[in-house]
Amino acid sequence: MQPHLDRPDLELLLAIREHGSLAGAAAAADVVPSVITKRLAALEARVGLQLFQRTTRRVVPTPEGEALCERALGLLAGFQAMEAELQERHREPVGRIRLAATFGFGRLWLGPALAEFQQRHPGLEVQLQLTEQLPDLAVEGFDGAVWLWAVRGPRASEWTGRRLARNQRVLVASPDYLRRRGTPASPEELAAHDCLVVRENERFDVWRLQRERDRGELRVRVGGPLSSNSGELVRDWCLAGHGIMLRSLWDIAGALDRGELVRVLPAYAMTDADIHWLAPHTARTPRRIRLLVDFLAERFRGEPWKLSASTSARPGSRPRR
Secondary structure: OOOOOOHHHHHHHHHHHHHOOHHHHHHHHOOOHHHHHHHHHHHHHHHOOOOEEEOOOOEEEOHHHHHHHHHHHHHHHHHHHHHHHHHHHOOOOOEEEEEEEOHHHHHHHHHHHHHHHHHHOOOEEEEEEEOOOOOOOOOOOOOEEEEOOOOOOHHHHHEEEEEEEOOOEEEEEOHHHHHHHOOOOOHHHHHHOOEEEEOOOOOOOEEEEEEOOOOOEEEEEOOOOOEEOOHHHHHHHHHOOOOEEEEEHHHHHHHHHHOOOEEOOOOEEEOOOOEEEEEEOOOOOOHHHHHHHHHHHHHHOOOHHHHHHOOOOOOOOOOOO
16 A cells, blocks of 8 residues: 655645654644654654654654655645645736736727726725836746737747637728728839828838738738838728728728728738737736736627727718718
């Protein structure tokens, strides 16, 4: 029959090793030394091994005892983590959550979601920092970030990630621009139009469009008299009728719904702008963070920006008042 060890046995081993004497372990447990002596003798008899070497000055683990103590450390840590998690499940989460997000999505979609989440869990304090550059999350003390692109390359190994929602960038223009300049019937015709580009990378003048039908990718070089490093400014130009823009659906869903913008070449889009949760690697994710990520995944799972955009006006229609 295999010897049976329970949690008090493991705690006894570690107490004796820590204090270096049976008397010290007894004092820490608030019992007389004879109780510790008897328990250790019974444990050694049960496992069939001498676990501690007794001398007149000190009690030290034997090699077998040292190995068992090391295993006991891991097992007891597991017990403590499990108990902490069970206790967490029975109480309202408290503490601070510090997040980073991009300006546009953070203001339009994440901000309202966080306000609702905090109302559900009033013991939490939520801090949101809006930025266009992804911070070093661990170094700067962030619990996580809601970001528009998955992180790739060498830095990807520094974080854990989860996709919260799919998103796509679509081609749009104002009805006024399309009445004046016509509606392109193919991606190649974009070269003859004023395209409003955001200078956010080295090849800002190349749009990588993907056909929804077969996922085939097409690279189109575009240009026009207006460009900026501000996506919000480019959006304003588009609304004012100055050209065709490639923009995230979450950002322009309201304008599409109101007829202020309409889709151009609706069979094409860029599918590289999904919404992601990013967080530093950690041995154990606090419950408040798990609750938040699950809440955001549920909130954005249905891509709520699509619900309004699906009713957008057709090219040439008048904006609804």
